[in-house]
Amino acid sequence: MTSINAARLRAELVGPYAAVDVVSSTGSTNADLRVASVEGAPDRTVLIAEEQTAGVGRRARAWSSPKGAGIYLSVLLRPHGVGFAELGSLAIVAGLAVTDLTAELGVDAALKWPNDVLAGPGRGKCAGILAESVAAEEVAVVLGIGLNVRPLGAEVKPGAGGLLPTSLAEHGARTTDRTEIASVLLSAFARRESRWRAAGGNLSTAGLLEDYRARCExxxxxxxxxxxxxxxxxxxxxxxxxxxxxxxxxxxxxxxxxxxxxxxxxxxxx
CATH class of the missing domain: 2.30.30.100 (SH3 type barrels.)
Structure with a gap:
């Protein structure tokens, strides 16, 4: 099992992101960046974990995050010009970025509103997204993405709505190199999020709504x-x-x- 290469990610993502860090293990990357936000971490700070021991999804559900099996990342955003009411659409922006990635990897995938990415003929869940606003003087949000790259094992149970977990590897992804996958995903997200931010969080004005409608099953x-x-x-x-x-x-x-x-x-x- 090859670890995620932090130095390579920093070199490839300099510009779109202020900081990119990779840790071996943590409870939750979202929780870590919520703390970092209060402590003044800059806009577009990224934290990736090889393993999460207390990852969460919607309604505080556990998200399985075994070491080396996936990409568990969070991005701290301070989107000036976007109102609090528009922050909810950020999960849709992230979903589009994940499907940009799956298309590049040759994986058949689609979106399930509001925060799931489904893959394969049986439409198992390969990714989940969680956006959390941060109490602060300015608008800030922590966006988390959990993406299954390799199979999680038979012990992982179905999630919300009875969705079975699946992974990119199980559907013929052209690579399972997690450094490359993280770089492609974060690059795609940076492009989508920049358009969303420039449009004040309006998906239609940003030219993202039609893409989402086409990809949302x-x-x-x-x-x-x-x-x-x-x-x-x-x-x-x-x-x-x-x-x-x-x-x-x-x-x-x-x-x-x-x-x-x-x-x-x-x-x-x-």
């Missing part, structure tokens, strides 16, 4: 959305709006916009 599906407070919504996912909210039309024809929730795909609508 949630659209056109009958879905059950599990909402905060144990409520749920059943209907057809019809669109994603410029702020990243999912548009669902229920069985009575009423239109709902969903800012946050877990989505279960039931079936495609003919």
């Amino acid at each position: 949630t659209l056109g599906q009958q879905v059950r959305v599990l909402l905060p407070g144990d409520a749920s919504l059943l209907g057809t996912a019809t669109d994603v709006d410029p702020s990243g909210q999912l548009v669902v039309v229920d069985e009575d024809g009423l239109r709902h916009t969903v800012f946050a929730g877990d989505v279960v795909h039931l079936r495609a609508v003919p």
Whole structure:
């Protein structure tokens, strides 16, 4: 197992990022960068871990992060000019970057709103995304991406919505070199995020919304959305709006916009 080459990443990513660090093990890269944010770490600081012992996803679910099997990274962003309400669309920006990567690696992948990347004919989960705002005087957010590069092992259980974990290697990725993969992913994210930031967080103005609509398999599906407070919504996912909210039309024809929730795909609508 080859370790991620921090020196190579710094050389390749100088310019788009202020700092890139790789650690052998940590509890959570997102948690580490939340602390670093308060301590004044600069915009576009990157932290990558070979292993996470307390990685988390949405609703504080554990994210399996075994040593050497994937890329577990977080980016601290201080997007001046982007309002707090627009920060939720950052997960969509990151999802597009992951699918830019999978396309370059020759892996068939698609997006599931709001933060999952699915791969292969069986559509297992190969990546998860978590964006967390940081309490500070200025707008700041920590964006985490967990990407399975190699198989995790049979002991890893299905995640939210019954999604089975999968990896890039299991779907014919042209390389499993994690240094190369991290470099391609972070370069793709830098390009996408720069457009998003320049547009004030508006996905449509940034020219990202149509890409997302084309890559999001949630659209056109009958879905059950599990909402905060144990409520749920059943209907057809019809669109994603410029702020990243999912548009669902229920069985009575009423239109709902969903800012946050877990989505279960039931079936495609003919």
